[in-house]
Amino acid sequence: MSLHIVGGLLIKRFGKTGIRSVNLLRFRLAQEFLLKYNVIGSCDWKFHSIPIISPVILTMSSTLQVNKRPSQLDKPATVPHTRVDDELELDNMFSMGKRLGQGSFGIVREAVDISSGKKWAVKAVNKEKAGSSAVKLLEREVSILKRVNHEHIIHLEQVFETSKKMYLVMELCEHGELANLLKVQHHFKEEEVTPIIRDLASAISYLHKNDIVHRDLKLENILVHRNEESGDLHIKVTDFGLSVVKDGVGHENMMQQFCGTPIYMPPEIVDNKTYSQQCDVWAMGVIAYYLLTGSPPFKARDEESLYDYIKKGDIDFQGEHIRDCSASAHECIQGMLKVDPAHRLTASEVLDHHWITGVQNGSANVLVLMKKWKDELNEDGEDDTGHSSSTEQEISESPDEGQQPKNNKSELKSQNNLSKSIVVREQVPSQL
Template identity: 30%
Template sequence: MSESLKRNYCVGEELGRGRFGTVFKCYSPATGESFAVKSIDKRLIADDAIDRQCLYNEAKIMHLLSPNPYVVRVFDIYEDDTHLDMVLELCNSGDLFQRLSSQPVFSESEAVDVMVSLMKAIAHCHRLGVAHRDIKPDNILFTDSNELKLADFGSAECFHEGQLMSGVVGTPYYVAPEVLAGRNYSEKIDIWSAGVILYIMLAGVPPFFGDSATEIFEAVLRANLRFPSRIFHSVSPAAKDLLRRMLSKDVSRRFSAEQVLRHPWMTSNGEIRTVAPF
């Protein structure tokens, strides 16, 4: 951890650990405010140009996206010869993966609450020319006041309008079929991943599954979307319509983030819901 960070923040307990970095809780002695600090050991990626590029991309992209109420905010970045440290907004109330583990099925109103905030985050990224490329429940965090924050931009990539991206990124269950097929792809891979999350919230199971990564990928490539009656008997037609539009294998027919936000299921579900400007 860089000495310049330690001069400005007091570092506390470890909150999590990843492949190259560790997240700690920290606070500012000057203000008493608490933060998270993601400390990345650059020595672990010294010989890997791709990992090194991802490291610097994440810092650059988080600066570009901040501040936004639906994206984890970056406050400070410190770097020395061995470490890159990012001081981030503290999200102390777990992630969506943990919530799905304790409550496998969400009501439609609960799912709408998650999806509106998530899609506002994704729409903000896409408007600024950023594709997240690894939308999954683990990367959807919550603050103490239950505000949703999209996190972890280590796989993100900047794009220009109409420009396609390449490279296999993402996580089994959530990765879009065009990525697995080895084709160039657009930012709409994020819409597919968000659609998988919506399906899981409403059904308690993923839409495309298998007993191994290979079987999962084969199911995703087939993209045979089904709504078993024993699971979806109480799910509204509007919710299923949105899922079809988010989980369309035909990318030209797949919704954009703005189209998802304007869908009737997102704007009214048992009551009139107004999607606030973003």
Template identity: 35%
Template sequence: GRHAISHPKCGTNMFLFFSNSGAFSEVVMAREKATGKMVAIKCIPKKALKGKETSIENEIAVLRKIKHENIVALEDIYESSNHLYLIMQLVSGGELFDRIVEKGFYTEMDASRLIKQVLDAVNYLHSMGIVHRDLKPENLLYFSPHDDSKIMISDFGLSKMEGTGDVMATACGTPGYVAPEVLAQKPYSKAVDCWSIGVIAYILLCGYPPFYDENDSKLFEQILKADYEFDAPYWDDISDSAKDFISCLMEKDPKKRFTCDQALQHPWIAGDTALCKNIHESVSRQIRKNFAKSKWRQAFNATAVVRHMRRLQLGTSFSSSINSNNPPPNPQSRAPVRVRVSNCTVKSELLDDDQHPVLPPSSF
């Protein structure tokens, strides 16, 4: 719907004209009235933050710290009595898989260029002491609809800053992309991101996941053993260099696994070993076939899976929550929520929750 966010204390008005609601938050596109600049606003009801305060505080702290051309930027924060508003850089090119399917021509070289951008961004994060912990195709977005658009990493809700004194051992991530050491409930490091990039590269070259089973227990057993193959005929036209690159990232032992810096120097990324043969037909067919399965689009707490191998605790990734039928939380059952934002100024009380008049189309 179309709504105006305005307040006498606020220097600019935001005119909202498109929204996508999830169980945890709403993301809207907006135009800044003063400049005409388009942004995305993540609108989070404070009543939905109960129990998730640490996650949103962490996401804000991480986003405030980073600035990279391939990472969606946090531009500002507003807070009202009932909502928290994250003003984000707008990316309008769509999800990675959707663009690949829409292409008429797609090669190993295209996949190599995509992965290089991801490696550059994640290498930057790692140099800043940040581990993303939830890298997956749904969190890779194209900046614009143009054919030469760059790729952008989004969603830092599960990211973690190293050196905070906490040992990273919390099992989190998304089924199929999570590293073996995470499922094994062992302390882990930034190497978990490198594993996830390997999984993404695997999918980009064949269109199906390296690990899959309808039974959750068997799925995680495959991952724990790093039990994957380059199946014929799907990998027959893929170079040995690409397979070697993936194997270096999808190495079970995190100490032997390639770092982002090492991966950036691999011939498949830095050299000319990526083939230029069109693999669009086979890859797009497999993507359409395999990634309609919602299980691959749901976040989870892997500790519960390891302990019980039956229970998945669903998370709140934007892509998996759009179609959620969960009832809204009862505000009367929740205590007031306070969000602490470190190292930045929150523009408190700039937005009036009760004054969002619906605007006619002629207002735009």
């Protein structure tokens, strides 16, 4: 993506939504904008002087982030993938314990490594029962888990495979799914949600920097574990069956497959449009709201009505629990749930948001920053040439539309049918 400053400094953004532009007066004011929001020196900006065509062209990386954090792309250790002729060989390696979860095609058990005494979660999938499509999803999950290494993504230790089954030896999260924890607590306090979203944003930012899009983020796919040293609870992202590895950025790498879980789907997916990694950020916003209130931000009795509410994007911040949360919490959630993905916060921007960092001068989406900066200039009524700035083209926000109805028991009950992933996939829970 490029920002071109031409003549009177017209900034253009090239992406799937086309060209967005705003007159930014003159170059010295553009510099003021960049310096004010601490962009120069923290992002991949390159300045090219083209005197005849334009004073300057700014070229940046596909995702502009203010106060960009250092990369976490640590090279993962090699994950052994061993073929075994007899399943009984595993009995000599692991002592199988209690069942953690069970699905149509397999089972997850707690297991103890006999040689080291360390506890693991062993996921066993019957390839014959699963069928070719589910096996492909499983192989995709294994492939992605082998290439990632992050403290808030589930760790795959090793894989064993027979002609009939595949065994994934994974990190054990003794507190199970975040969804189950929410059922017990009904809702979380804001000070409990903030570190969860911080961990989640860190993991998703890492994936996106690796061109990996999860595509099925939800409470059931987030596991909870306790840090052995500090005793603090932390989360681990799991279940990469629907995840995809892109070939980079740009329109040609947008995704089209309709998949995910209805109540976590962003407007661009339910509207059958191409979409990007920003679908994960929308799901993060749904998760944050869900944890704070005990219910999702968009609710309906049926799928079609749910999709209508999602496309409108109206969020109720006056309901029980959520109305008492901080303004910064509302702002961050609103930023993650922008209907237009171009205006939605990125995962890295969420990580730098003042709700997460506690620093009040946290960053925002660059398009929002440019609009805010331009509005501040417009308060004077004129640009630095003495001409009115009213002809400047606004960076549009999503239009306000009708509101969805209030919560009721029948609506909440209907969520059971709207919280399942839409694809034929392996029916084995990650860990319960």
